[in-house]
Amino acid sequence: MAGDKVNILLVDDQPAKLLSYEVILGELGETLVTASSAREALEHLLKSDFAVVLIDVCMPELDGFELAAMIREHPRFEQTAIIFVSAIMMTDLDRLRGYAAGAVDYVPVPVVPEVLRAKVRVFAELHRKTRQLERLNDELERRVAERTAELEASNARLIDSERRRTLALAAGRMGSWDWDIAAGEMTWDEGQHRIFGTFPLGFKPTPQSAWHFVHPDDRPHLEAFIEHALRDATPFDVEVRIRLLSGETRWIMISAAPTFDGEGRPQRLSGVILDITTRKTAEEELQRLNEDLEHRIEERTREREEALAKLFEAQKLDTIGQLTGGVAHDFNNLLMAILGSLELMRKRTPEDSPISRLIENATRGAERGRTLTQRLLAFARRQELKPEAVDLKGLILGMEELLKRALGPVITVDRQIPDGLAPARVDANQLELSLLNLALNARDAMPNGGTLTIRAASETVSGQDGRDGLAPGEYLRICVHDTGLGMDEATLARATEPFFTTKGLGKGTGLGLSMVHGLAAQSGGKLVLSSRAGEGTTVNLWLPRAEPAAASPRPQASTAAAPNFQERRTVLLVDDDPLVLSGTSAMLEDLGHEVIESESGQSALAILSEGRPVDLVITDHAMPGMTGVDLARRIRQSRPDLAIVLATGYAEIPADSGEDASDIAKLAKPYRLEELAAAIDAAWRARAEIRAAV
The missing domain is CATH 3.30.450.20 (PAS domain)
Structure with missing residues (x-):
C-alpha cells in the first residue's frame, strides 16, 4: 500500500458486525479502530485523526444521525468522510437527513465486501495524499528562504484547504x-x-x-x-x-x-x-488566479502575525508586570527594615563620626532602591495613583526650569500647547516624572544637540477609529518628539520592555519607558512609540480627559498642621514580616510610643479582645489569612473609635474597601521616621474629627 497507514473508525453497538467490518476492511492494510457506542467513538475522535468513520444508523443512546451531526459540529472533523451502514430500508427522507448530518454515502446490510472496501479505500487514499502533501510542504519550507518558505507554505495550505472543500462538496x-x-x-x-x-x-x-x-x-x-x-x-x-x-x-x-x-x-x-x-x-x-492568490496569502499572513505578536506582547507584559509588582512589594519590605535601621543609627551617631558618612551613603543607596521600586510598580501598574484634573499647559510650563537643567544648553525645547486645552485625568506628580523621563531619554538620543518638541491636543476616539487600540472616548494626547538618533525596528519593538536599555552597562535601569507605559495604562490611556533610525523618536502619551472644574497644574502642598510627635501612645503593630515588625517597632519606640507586636490579623484581634489598652493600630495590608483591610473592618465592629494606619508596599488595596476604610490613614512602604510619625498623627486627627462629629 502506498504511503503510511491511516485510521478508520468503525462504530456499531453489535460486536459481531464490528468483527465483520474488521475482516472486510482488514485487506486495506489500514489501522482499524472500533467503538461500540457513540460516546466511545467521540473519545477516539478526540484522541486521534481518522480518514473515514463508518457508523451504524441504529444505536442506543445516540443514533448514527445524531453522532454524525456532533462530529460535523467539531472543526477538526469538517472534512472527515462519514459513511452510514443500515440494516433497515432507508427512505429518501432518511437519506436526506443523513446527507444533512454530514454523511457522504450509505451502505446497506448485508454489505458487499468489495463495495465497502472500495468506498473506504477512496477516502483513505484521499486522506493519505492530503497528509503526504502537507509533509512535502513542510520539507519545502525547510529548503527555501524564510520569506519564500512562508509564502509557499501558506499557498500550499490555502490550496489544500480549497481542495478539501471541493472534495467535501463532491463527496455527496x-x-x-x-x-x-x-x-x-x-x-x-x-x-x-x-x-x-x-x-x-x-x-x-x-x-x-x-x-x-x-x-x-x-x-x-x-x-x-x-x-x-x-x-x-x-x-x-x-x-x-x-x-x-x-x-x-x-x-x-x-x-x-x-x-x-x-x-x-x-x-x-x-x-x-x-x-x-x-x-x-x-x-x-x-x-x-495564482498571482492574486499569493498577494492575498501574504497579506493574510502579515495580519495574522501582527495579531499574534500583539497578543504575545500583551501576555508577556502582563506576566512581567505581575512578577515585578511582587518583587517590588518584597523589596519594599527589605528597604523598610534597612531605612528604618539606618535612621535610628544616624540619630544615635555623632555627626562628626566617620560612621555618620557611611550611614549617609547607605541611606542614599536605599533611597535609590526606593525610587527603583516606584518605577517597577509604575510598570506593573501597582503604584498608588491620585488622579485629578490636571492643566497640562500649566504643568508643562512649570517644568521649564527643570527641563533646562536636565537637557543642557545644546538642546532646544519647543512647546506647542494651545490655550483653553481641556484638563487630563492623571496623577500630576507621576505625569511630571514621566515627562522628565521622556526628556532625559531624548537628551541621550541627541548627544550633539537638537530640538525637543512637546505638543498637546484634545482628541476624540470613536468606535470606528480604533486608533492605537484605545477605547472610544475623549482623550488628551501629549506628543514628545526629538530629532535624535532614533531606533531601528528591533530596538523599537523592545523599547517598553522592563530592564531593556541601550545606554550601556550601569548607565540606565531600563525602566523609564516602562514606567511611562505603566502610568498610561493604569490611568486608562496608552503609550504609543514611533521611531526610525536617524530620524528621531516620537512618543504619544494618551490620557483620558477630565472635567474642566478644579484643574491644577500640579498637586498643591498640604496645609495640614504639623504632626504632633510628642504625645505618647500605645500602638498595636501588625506585620507578618519579622524584619519589618522589628524595625518599625524600634522606630515607634524612638518616637516615644509603647509598642505591642503582632504577626497576624488573628493574633491582633486576640490581643484587642483581652482588653489591653491600645490607642492606635498600625497594620500591613498584604498578610496571609487576613489582610490589613479585613483586620480594620473587624476592629471597627468592636472598636469604632480606634485610630488605624494601613501600611502597604504597593497599591494592592482593593477599590471596594468600603466606607469603613475611608478614614484609615495610608502609609506607603518604605517609609521614613517622619513619615511614620505624620501617618500616626493623621490617623489620630481623623478619628478625633469623627468622634467630635458624633
Missing part, C-alpha cells in the same frame, strides 16, 4: 458499481446513475454501454489501468472524463479492485466513482 456525488466479468453483467447504485445522468428504470448498465460514456481520449488510459489490475491483482485509482447523454463533460475519479476465483481467474471488478468536476474546475481557476 459518489457512486458504486460492480462488474461480474464471468457473467458479463454490471450493476450500478443510485449514486452511479445520478452522476451519469441516467435513471435506474430507464437504463440498464452493461460493460459496453458504460464504456461509451468514457471520453474517447481517456479510454486507452483507463483500459491500461483495468488490464494491469486484472493481470497483477492490484487495485487502482484513475481520473478520466465522461460525456453525459446531454453532452456535458464531467471529471470522475474511479477507484476499483478485482476479485479472483480459486484458480486465479478474475471474477469481478468492483469500485466506486467520485464526481471531481468541481475540484478540476477549481484547480484550473486557481492556476489562473
